[in-house]
Amino acid sequence: MNKVSIITGGARGIGAAIAHKLGTKGYSIVIADIDENAGQYRLNYLKNSGIDAIFIKTDVSSEHDVSNLMDKVYEKYGRIDVLVNNAGIGFSGRSIEEQTLEEWRRIIDTNLTGTWLCSKYAVKYMKNTGGVIINIASTRAFQSEPNTEPYSASKGGIIALTHALAVSLSKYNIRVISISPGWIDTSKWQVPPRTSNLSNLDHKQHLTKRVGLPEDIASLVSFLVSDEASWISGVNFTIDGGMTVKMIYIDENVIQNSLALLFDDYELSALIRRLIDKAKNNKEEIKKLLKEIVG
Numbered sequence: 671m672n673k674v675s676i677i678t679g680g681a682r683g684i685g686a687a688i689a690h691k692l693g694t695k696g697y698s699i700v701i702a703d704i705d706e707n708a709g710q711y712r713l714n715y716l717k718n719s720g721i722d723a724i725f726i727k728t729d730v731s732s733e734h735d736v737s738n739l740m741d742k743v744y745e746k747y748g749r750i751d752v753l754v755n756n757a758g759i760g761f762s763g764r765s766i767e768e769q770t771l772e773e774w775r776r777i778i779d780t781n782l783t784g785t786w787l788c789s790k791y792a793v794k795y796m797k798n799t800g801g802v803i804i805n806i807a808s809t810r811a812f813q814s815e816p817n818t819e820p821y822s823a824s825k826g827g828i829i830a831l832t833h834a835l836a837v838s839l840s841k842y843n844i845r846v847i848s849i850s851p852g853w854i855d856t857s858k859w860q861v862p863p864r865t866s867n868l869s870n871l872d873h874k875q876h877l878t879k880r881v882g883l884p885e886d887i888a889s890l891v892s893f894l895v896s897d898e899a900s901w902i903s904g905v906n907f908t909i910d911g912g913m914t915v916k917m918i919y920i921d922e923n924v925i926q927n928s929l930a931l932l933f934d935d936y937e938l939s940a941l942i943r944r945l946i947d948k949a950k951n952n953k954e955e956i957k958k959l960l961k962e963i964v965g
């Protein structure tokens with residue numbers, strides 16, 4: 671009998687790569703996702719890779735759906751060994767004055783309450799055998815751009831929920847660990863797959879010289895759920911190509927903002943920003959013009 675792993679939000683993106691990786695390690699895979707079409711697509715993909723898998727349509731913020739998910743999995747397989755709480759939604763980026771209570775609740779309900787609900791109902795069965803719960807947080811639990819309050823708060827909550835659960839569930843031999851990914855390019859694992867359109871600047875600002883891939887997170891999950899990681903519980907792993915040990919994320923906006931600070935002149939920084947945009951398509955002409963200016 672295979673061990674059984676449930677991956678929430680496993681139809682696409684990081685969750686899909688985790689599902690595939692654990693499937694290749696011999697787990698039976700349960701994709702629990704709100705998106706039925708994407709779920710069916712991923713199910714076919716996994717089955718075509720020779721992986722034993724099922725899809726159960728689930729909204730992780732619904733207590734009814736989550737309770738039903740765990741009952742169905744136990745009914746079919748008689749065990750739950752691994753739960754990956756990966757389902758999550760982002761935030762549109764509106765200012766705190768414009769954010770609505772409805773938006774706040776939607777994000778907290780999906781990202782944080784969903785993680786709590788899935789853990790609660792999985793434990794009912796996981797405690798028979800022991801197991802591992804992996805919670806996908808984010809580096810945004812520790813650092814923020816402006817206007818990300820609901821998302822950052824939900825991810826910070828996941829970090830705290832992780833150590834609380836780890837302490838409570840150790841009596842059942844259940845380890846609980848969070849992973850905080852940085853910038854992950856999920857194009858290849860979308861439904862249908864997309865072509866990545868990241869720039870050199872996007873990649874090169876990482877210490878590892880590239881944006882992360884879902885496979886990077888899947889490899890860490892695969893290790894953490896294995897017996898080789900049996901002494902690890904209650905902690906968070908940041909996996910971000912080294913980005914958060916740097917003080918800033920560099921992009922054209924950061925360059926412009928830094929220049930505005932340097933010159934104390936917004937107009938000049940905006941002009942240089944426009945020059946940068948022009949130079950992207952016309953390097954030689956801009957170089958010639960600049961040489962005329964600076965000699």
Ligand SMILES: NC(=O)c1ccc[n+]([C@@H]2O[C@H](COP(=O)([O-])OP(=O)(O)OC[C@H]3O[C@@H](n4cnc5c(N)ncnc54)[C@H](O)[C@@H]3O)[C@@H](O)[C@H]2O)c1
Pocket residue numbers: 678679680681682683684685702703704705708728729730731756757758759760780806807808809850851852853854855856
């Ligand atoms: N991509 C990144 O750069 C990045 C960085 C840090 C953390 N994360 C986190 O990783 C996780 C996966 O992100 P991703 O980029 O792969 O996202 P994605 O949007 O590509 O995939 C998310 C999946 O979750 C499903 N989902 C959404 N709401 C759901 C709900 N209520 N119930 C069940 N399923 C639901 C979606 O249908 C989708 O299949 C999220 O928790 C996200 O916050 C992503």
